[in-house]
Amino acid sequence: MRILQACRYGLGVLAVLITVWAFVHVGVRTARDWGLTEPAGTVVLTVLHYSGSEEAEVLRRLLDRFEAEHPHIRIRPISAPDYYTKLQTMFAGDAPPDVFYLNYNYLPQFAEHELLLPIDDFVERERNRPGGEWVDDFYPQLLDAFRYDGHQIGTGPLFGLPKDFSTTVMYVNLDLFERAGLPVPYDGWTWDEYEQAMQQIAELSTPGDRIYGGVLVTAGLLRNIVWSYGGEFFGTDDEGRIDFHDLRLHEPGVQSALEMVRRTRFEQRSVFNATGVAQDGGELFYSGRVGAIGPLGRWMTPRYRAISSFDWDVVPMPHETSEASIIFTVAWVAAAQTEHPEEAFEFIRYLSGPEGQALNAELGLAIPALQSLAESDAFLDDGQQPSNTAAFLDALSHGRLMQNPPQRQFEQILESRMSESLQLGRTTPAQAAAAVAERWDRELASPLRQRDHPLMPWTTLGWVFGVAGVVGAVLVVGYLYRTRPTSIAWREERAGYMFVMPWIAGFVLLTVGPVLVAAMLSFTQWSALAPLETARFVGLDNFRHMVGFDGTFVTSVWVTLYFTFLVVPVGQVLALAVALLMHQNVPGIAVFRTIYFVPSVVTGVALATLWLWIFNTEYGLLNNLLSPALGVVGLRPPDWFGVDAEVWAVPAFVLMSLWGVGGAMIIYLAGLKSIPMSLYEAARVDGASPIRQFFAVTLPMLSPLIFFNLVMGLIGSFQVFTHAYVMTGGGPGDATRFYVLNLYQQAFELHNMGYASALAWVLFIFLGGLTMALFYWSRRWVYYESMR
Incomplete structure (x- = not known):
């Protein structure tokens, strides 16, 4: 007993030590990342870059050299494989990087919200410094790519120094x-x-x-x-x-x-x-x-x-x-919110200067933006393919910048x-x-484009919700106090509230809070790239746009309903059929149960990658199995996500979903095992056949579980996202643009966060109403033994 007690105490101490170490480790790392451990006067700049191995290695070499030449500046690099998603997330979280590179196609979107630091004054000052003539070595077209006047690219303030470019x-x-x-x-x-x-x-x-x-x-x-x-x-x-x-x-x-x-x-x-x-x-x-x-x-x-x-x-x-060629180029830019604009430009000057561009040119990914480097033998005659490298530079003479509307819906x-x-x-x-x-x-x-909407009155709303919260808290506390039980029971109840308080706090702050904010945002026009106070109140215009002006909304609803009407009944019937098979008492049945259940726990991305191979038109497993059988009658397998996508893309996702019926199967199997055998014996005595027993005994006794799986299946069918996002991105056309995928694209690709919030609330209200209707309907056919 003493040994067990010692082990228990030892494990407790070890858990405390690990927890303390984790907090200390994270705290020290955070302090180091944010420069809190650096000597006084040290400037810390964050730089976001793509995490490609070769490019990241070049950047690391540049960072080391820059820090050696500028001992008072420390660079905190942040890498991201999904670069622009990370960049937009950092801006949305009000923690943008000081320096990052930007494709000129994104320039209007960032410049319109005043997120970028204009650098004309810095460039002019650099030009007038000794050795600053390199600033005039940029191809003029590339500098123009990072000028924006609020309407089109090519004129207006300069926001970046080109990093590299390419023609076609x-x-x-x-x-x-x-x-x-x-x-x-x-x-x-x-x-x-x-x-x-x-x-x-x-x-x-x-x-x-x-x-x-x-x-x-x-x-x-x-x-x-x-x-x-x-x-x-x-x-x-x-x-x-x-x-x-x-x-x-x-x-x-x-x-x-x-x-x-x-x-x-x-x-x-x-x-x-x-x-x-x-x-x-x-x-x-x-x-x-x-x-x-x-x-x-x-x-x-x-x-x-x-x-x-x-x-x-x-x-x-x-x-x-x-002759024509599109010019593609990216530039190093600084966030308007940076606290160190001088140091940020110094870093940009170094990255886009001769040394930085020379190192980047070694990768061969793009062409140096400085004419002297691009037209030198170091680039044109590097001894590698292509031998006709000059074709890229020749195309610049007829190269053009793409001009797109600020509204990315056009693309x-x-x-x-x-x-x-x-x-x-x-x-x-x-x-x-x-x-x-x-x-x-x-x-x-759309009314979202036609009117000059006022700013959202966040201060007023904050006071309203704050007062409502305080009044609600007072009423709840007063009610609990008036209805408190005896002293002993009250102590137990109070202890119970203390235990659940962390969950309640998390639920209110992390679930209820965001839901209420989304409700308010559904009446605004707001891009998450800009501060929340820039949101404009549009009233019901988001909902008017949804119904009358957004073609993708109707399409996404239709695609989702098509999927729901197929997957819910087919999935539930298959799950119940498999559960009946797994209910048999035969040797090795536990192995088969595991085999059927394991696919339901495979992660979404991994599953999508697997099915990408299965559905491949040319060498996919499914079409190779179907070809011989269909060829006998002169037919061919469908091009699931290609020319036949309008009919077969959604059924393809249904097939994928059936892969994961193991979760519902386990629930049905547990229900089957809980049905008393006496009911079947009584049915057999009354002369009921196995089929009659299934409909008269099995289904009624399983009806609560059928109802549960039906509700969960309906809710899940309206939340298809991962598979469609990874495999098709909503295409071809809009054939797989499911509702939640469309919501995601509106929020995080088109940056219409207010409109996306309206879409989310429409889905919430629809699913809530559908669930309540199912609960009302369930009274007619769901059998609860304890209630009879």
Whole structure:
């Protein structure tokens, strides 16, 4: 007994020591990260960067050199694989990094909310310093990419110094060009010549080796092809500024470009069309089965340098009326909230200066933004592929910056509607253009865009909720005091309240509090990137926009209902059937129960990755099993997330969900084991067959569990997110844009946090009402033995 008591005390002391050590360790680390352990006068700057191993290593070397040259500055690096999600989260948490790099496409979004530090004065001061002439060595187009005047990129204050850039080119397989007897178009080529070349290369295919002429990358790069046909997405006003209300997708230049993409993919079939879960174009080029892939930038070079099975190079983009290239560039910028703007710019100056750009150039990921470095032999003649590196710099002469509306919904609308035509072939380019225009006009006509809304009265609301909270607390305490039991019972009750108080506090602060804040935000227009006090009160406009102006809302509701009507009944029937099988007393049944239950505990991302392979159109397990059987009757397996997605994408997610019926199966199995055998014996005496016993005894006795699983299944079916996010992202088109996925995209990709809060509350009210209706209906068919 003494030994056990000593062990108990020893374990208790060990637990206390581990807890104390954990707090001390975290405290010391936090103090070190925030510079509290540094000597007085030391400035600590946080810098956010992508966690790619090669780029992170270059940055680490730059940080070490910078700190050695600036002993009064310490850099706290933060790495993130999902870079922009981390960046936006830090701004939303009011703890932005001092320095970070930013793609110019995100510039309007950040600049509009005054989140970036203008650096014109710092640059001018640097230019006037001895040795500051390097500031004028930047390509002018790249500096313009980080100017924003509140309407369009290219004019206005300067917010960053370019880190690197890339233009677009075509990567070509020189071996396939030679086999097809084609000259390599180093001096340029037209789209007609491109089409002919792709058909000739595609003719090299054999029954066992399919060769594609090319891959046209349209996701995010369609504008490059449109420009080369003389087309424009948007018109301009009388002053030559972009007019984002004047959409020009119906004009001949745009339509010619779209028709070319569609023709080469669906009619000539010389260009690979990646649909659904299948091998993508980049993999095909890497394996030597594609003649040309593009438009693509310098970022593909490091990967393609690992190719050893064939020779490759880069050539200019084809063109119809004029050569065109998109300019991609990122810059080091500083947050407007930084407490050390001088030191932040000093660090930016070092990262974007000659030394920083020279080190980054070694990776080959992008082109140095300084002309002297980009046009030197260190970059142009580094002894590695591609040999025609000059093509990237030549494209800069006709390179252009993409101009997008501040409302990022346009990109979502464009991608979803164009994929219907260019990827799935369901609509013509003209129909797709009309659909984009119709959705974009509705978006611009929304009451959220038409009115000047006042600021949300947070102070007033704070006083109202504060007073209400105090009054509520006084009433609760008074009620408890008036209804207190005897002294002994009161002490026990008080002890019980003390034990549950941590949970109550957590529930109020971490659940009820956020729910109430979301309720208030549902009446606002607010981006989480900006401080909460910038939210504007819009009344019911979020809900008006939802019903009358947001096409994705109706689509997401339909997709979710379609999934619910399939998965709930099928899942419950299958779970009950498996439970009946597992209820049999046969040798080894425990092993089978474990086998059926284990898949239900597999994490969402891991499960999605597994099913990506199963549903693969070309070599997936499921289609390989279905092909022989369907081929007998002249049918083919569906392209689950491709051309057949409108019909088969949701059933595919239903199949995935059935993988996890083990959770409901265990509940049913426990219920089956609790049914008294005397009921079955009585039924047999009365002459009931096994089927009659199932409907007269088993189902009524399981009805409480059926009701529980039904409610939980319905709630779960409206919360599909992980699988759709990982596998499809809502596409193709809007075929898998489930309600919660749409909510997430509105909140964290489009940054409409107020509108997302309204979506969340609509879901909450709907599910609450549905649950109450089920409880009311359950009185007619759920059998509770203790209540009879």
